[in-house]
Structure formats: C-alpha cells, structure tokens
Amino acid sequence: MPxxxxSITEGTIINWLVQEGDSFEEGDILVEVATDKVDNEVPAPSAGTMLEHKVRAKDVVPVGDVIALLELSDKVANAGTQTSEKTTQQSTGESGKKKSLPKKKAATTTKSISANAINEHVFISPxxxxxxxxxxISYEELARIQGTGNEGRLRKSDVVNYIKEGRPFQFAQVVSENNGFKIPDLxxxxxxxxxxEMDRMRQMISDHMVFSATTAPHVTAYVExxxxxxxxxRNANKVAFQKKYNEKLTFTPLFIEAVARAIKEFPMINSSLDGTNxxxxxxxxxxxxxxxxxxxxxxxxxxxADKKNLKELAESTNELVSKARENKLKGDDTKGSTFxxxxxxxxxxxxxxxxxxQPEAAILATGIIKKRAEVMEREDGDTIEIRHMMYLSLSFDHRIVDGYLAGSFLRKIADHLEQFDGKRSI
Structure with missing residues (x-):
C-alpha cells in the first residue's frame, strides 16, 4: 500500500482493475484506493503479471502492507530494486517456490437490532x-454511527470522531414496534x-451534509x-500580476486574505467542538x-493562509483548483481545514x-459581484453612483458561536474588502 x-496512514481498496493471472503494461492502473474524499489510482511500475491479490475490495489496509504480488519484467528485475527483492523474499521460500501466506481476515457484516438504527447493514472492518x-462499543452502537467510507463503510476516523463527541448513542434504547416514535413510511x-446512481463521492457528500445539518444548529447572517x-x-493589475509571477489573479486569494485577517481578530470563529470543550x-x-x-x-x-502574501495565496489557490479540475488532488490537499x-x-x-x-464552526458564502446603483454619502452631499456590490453570508454553529461573534466577524470581513488599498503595489 503506497x-x-x-497524514495518510491507511487506504481502502475500491476495485482491482488487473485480476490475478492477467498481464499489464507499465503505467496501467492496477488498483483504485480511497482515502477520505480522494480516490487514488496505483499504476504499474513496469510491465508484468499479477500473481496474487493479498487483500480484497473494501479491505482497509495500513500504508506499507503488501496488497499484491507482481511478477515484473526482466528490465525491472535486473535493475535490482529493493522493492522487488523485498517482495521476492517475502513471497518465496528456500526452494524458490511461492509460499502460501496467511489470508487477511475477512471483514464481517453485522445487522443492527435497533428499529431506528442509522445503518442496518453496517460494514465493520477488522x-x-x-x-x-x-x-x-457494541455492534448496535456502531450501527448508529454514520459511516463516511465507500457504501457507508465505517472508517477509523468515523469511530475516532464519534468517541470524541462523547459517544452520543451509547445509551440509546431500542425502539419497539409498539412503543415510541417511528419514522413514518410515507x-x-x-x-x-x-x-x-449516486457515485461514491456524491454519497459521501450527502452523508456529510445530512450529518452537519442534523448535528449543528445552523444560523445564517448576511452583510453586503x-x-x-x-x-x-484587480482589473488594473491582473495582467501585470500574471506577467510578474506567472499566476492568474482571481478574487479567491483576495477573499482568503480578508478572511484570514478577520480570523486573527476573532480567533473563536476558528474552532471546533469536542464534547463539552x-x-x-x-x-x-x-x-x-x-x-x-x-x-x-x-x-x-x-x-x-494568514502567513502567506498575495502571490503565495494566488499560487496555492491556482494549484489546488488546477489539481481539482484534473482529478489530481491528494489526500493531504483536502485535510485540516479550519474555516x-x-x-x-x-x-x-x-x-x-x-x-x-464539519467539524468547523462556520462557513462563508460569497455571492456574485454585481453592479448596482447605490446612494453614496459624500461631504458635499449624497450622490447615486454605480458600485460593485456583493452579499456575504455566514452560516455558523450556534452551539459554540453566538450572534454577536458571528455578526462582528462577518462585518470585519466586509470591512477588509471595502477598505481595500487601491494604491497597493503588486
């Protein structure tokens, strides 16, 4: 497992694309591996033959574990790579014949006995x-945890987060058919x-959104x-910016810059809830x-983001957007966000x-920048001018963020955007 x-310590086997006994060419995709939201393809280092799959689809495998035995071409074998030698030593005995290694214990499936369980057919890996x-943690309790893995699989991170949340389903009672509330079968x-059919990522997005909407009491504040x-x-400097740094200057790094400044002034918005902490x-x-x-x-x-200048923010955002469009994002590219x-x-x-x-405390939405006629207060009187206006909306978790903090933080972002230095050099 590469x-x-x-921060990636394990991966889930999604699908073997080369079956046992099949040959492959250099660069052919051997197996698809999932890590959180990002699916990764593992290419063949050289032409060869697939000897044996050591793990099956849906197995969760630690990084570094052997997932397959390959017979590579003479070209690679003669190169004397450590990987080939190590694999050969592990898979052959003194006589040179392939050993029969112990099979990985198959994951079991358990069915919840609860009438209101979230997942009645939860897949439980070793x-x-x-x-x-x-x-x-009982199997019934596990069945109530919302899995974020492939086909609703419970991942290590799901269980870790559930424990951090104080095990909210620990004392949940079984609802009998004749007693208690049941969701009506309309x-x-x-x-x-x-x-x-929803693909794996769409299912995960669906699960995450339902979990967030039902876990955090959402409140949304607006400013323009x-x-x-x-x-x-930006219009006056975008061409010069690209010539100087070879980077496009979009509005995204400018928004990130303003948000990072506001977070430093209101650090409580940059938080997560851990039980009662x-x-x-x-x-x-x-x-x-x-x-x-x-x-x-x-x-x-x-x-x-608070430690990057505008050039560095532009580089980061452009690189990430490009990787997303080309399906080249890695696991670390999508981990660790705080806002x-x-x-x-x-x-x-x-x-x-x-x-x-989740598990963030708030999220900001920036609307379309639209020209509108606005009344402007000037020293010599009010005027009507054409201005570039934008609505900002902040959804926040009312368990840990109150209206005063959210409103003040949102207003501060707007202030930083409105007070932009028009004489700023690139």
Whole structure:
C-alpha cells in the first residue's frame, strides 16, 4: 500500500482493475484506493503479471502492507530494486517456490437490532472491530454511527470522531414496534424517469451534509460589501500580476486574505467542538469549495493562509483548483481545514446559505459581484453612483458561536474588502 500523503496512514481498496493471472503494461492502473474524499489510482511500475491479490475490495489496509504480488519484467528485475527483492523474499521460500501466506481476515457484516438504527447493514472492518472492542462499543452502537467510507463503510476516523463527541448513542434504547416514535413510511410518488446512481463521492457528500445539518444548529447572517476599490485594482493589475509571477489573479486569494485577517481578530470563529470543550485552532487553514469535472464539490485547503502574501495565496489557490479540475488532488490537499469559503457567485448566485463543513464552526458564502446603483454619502452631499456590490453570508454553529461573534466577524470581513488599498503595489 503506497503512501498517498503525509497524514495518510491507511487506504481502502475500491476495485482491482488487473485480476490475478492477467498481464499489464507499465503505467496501467492496477488498483483504485480511497482515502477520505480522494480516490487514488496505483499504476504499474513496469510491465508484468499479477500473481496474487493479498487483500480484497473494501479491505482497509495500513500504508506499507503488501496488497499484491507482481511478477515484473526482466528490465525491472535486473535493475535490482529493493522493492522487488523485498517482495521476492517475502513471497518465496528456500526452494524458490511461492509460499502460501496467511489470508487477511475477512471483514464481517453485522445487522443492527435497533428499529431506528442509522445503518442496518453496517460494514465493520477488522480495524473498526478492534477499536470497538477496545472502547467497549457494541455492534448496535456502531450501527448508529454514520459511516463516511465507500457504501457507508465505517472508517477509523468515523469511530475516532464519534468517541470524541462523547459517544452520543451509547445509551440509546431500542425502539419497539409498539412503543415510541417511528419514522413514518410515507409512500411518496417519486415519478418516473432516468435512474442515475449516486457515485461514491456524491454519497459521501450527502452523508456529510445530512450529518452537519442534523448535528449543528445552523444560523445564517448576511452583510453586503462594496467591492468597487478591490474590483478596480484587480482589473488594473491582473495582467501585470500574471506577467510578474506567472499566476492568474482571481478574487479567491483576495477573499482568503480578508478572511484570514478577520480570523486573527476573532480567533473563536476558528474552532471546533469536542464534547463539552471548544478547540480554538492554532493554524488558519482555509478550505475553498471547488467543483470537480463530475459536478461534485470538494474542499482543497490553503494551509497557513494568514502567513502567506498575495502571490503565495494566488499560487496555492491556482494549484489546488488546477489539481481539482484534473482529478489530481491528494489526500493531504483536502485535510485540516479550519474555516471554509464557498464562492456561490461563481455560478451566478446572488447569495447562499451554506452548510457547515464539519467539524468547523462556520462557513462563508460569497455571492456574485454585481453592479448596482447605490446612494453614496459624500461631504458635499449624497450622490447615486454605480458600485460593485456583493452579499456575504455566514452560516455558523450556534452551539459554540453566538450572534454577536458571528455578526462582528462577518462585518470585519466586509470591512477588509471595502477598505481595500487601491494604491497597493503588486
């Protein structure tokens, strides 16, 4: 199992693309591996033959474990790579014949006996089973945890987060058929039409959104900001900026810059809830909701945004957007965000009410920048002028963020955008 990011310790086998006994060419994709939201393809280092799969689809495998035995071409064998030698030593005995290695224990499936369980057919891997035994978590309790893995699989991170939340389902009672509330089985007419099966990422997005909406009491605050000075400056300098730094100057790094400054002034917004404790994050890592070619959304992360200048922010955002469009994002690219921005204006929306990207405390939506006639107060009297206006909306978790903090933070972002220095050098 290759290492697919600094913080990645395991991966889930999605699908074997080369079966046992099949040959392959250099660069052919052997297996698809999932790490959180990002799917990774593992290419063949050279031409060869697939001898044996050591793990199966849906198995969760630690980084560094053997997942398959390959017979590579003479070209690679003669190169004397350590990987080939190590694999040969592990898979052959003194006589040179292939040993029969012990099979990996198959994951088990358990069915919840609860009438209101979240997942009645939860898939429990050996790793999750081991964690459950260590913390004395029953299978019924596991069945109530919302899995974020492939086909609703419970991942290690799901169990870790559940434990951090104080095990809210620990004392949940079984609801009998004759007692207690049951979700009514309403027979809606869903109509007829083309059936489009949700892909793995769309299912995960769905699970995350439902979890966030039902866990955090969402409140949304709105302000509007006059971006005329910023728009004028950006239009006047974008060509020179690209010539000087070979980077496009979009509005995204300018928004991230303003948000990072506001977070430093209101650090409590940069937090997460851990049971009854609030964790105020040391780092300011800004996630930016980005569309993939499939139409799904993913949130790559600009790390330490408060410590980057505009050139560095432009480099980071452009690189992440490019990798997202080309499906080249790695696991580490989407981890560790502490606050998220969703630019709904990209799609022409005036404003939005975004759902919080758990486990963060808030998320900002920036609407379309639109020219409007505005009354401007001048020393010599009021005037009507054409201004570039934008709505900003902040959805926040009312468990840990009150209206005063949210309103003050949102207003501060708008202030930074409105007070943009139009004489700023690039």
């Amino acid at each position: 290492k697919m990011g600094e 790793l999750v089973d081991s964690m459950a035994r260590k913390h004395h 027979k809606f007419d869903k109509g007829k039409g083309k059936i489009v 900001a006059d971006l005329t000075d910023m728009v004028t400056w 609030i964790i105020v994050k040391d780092d300011i890592n800004i996630g930016m909701a980005t569309a993939l070619p499939s139409g799904n959304l993913i949130v790559p992360v600009v790390r330490n 998220t921005i969703s630019n709904v204006g990209t799609f022409g929306s005036l404003m939005g009410t975004p759902i919080i990207n």
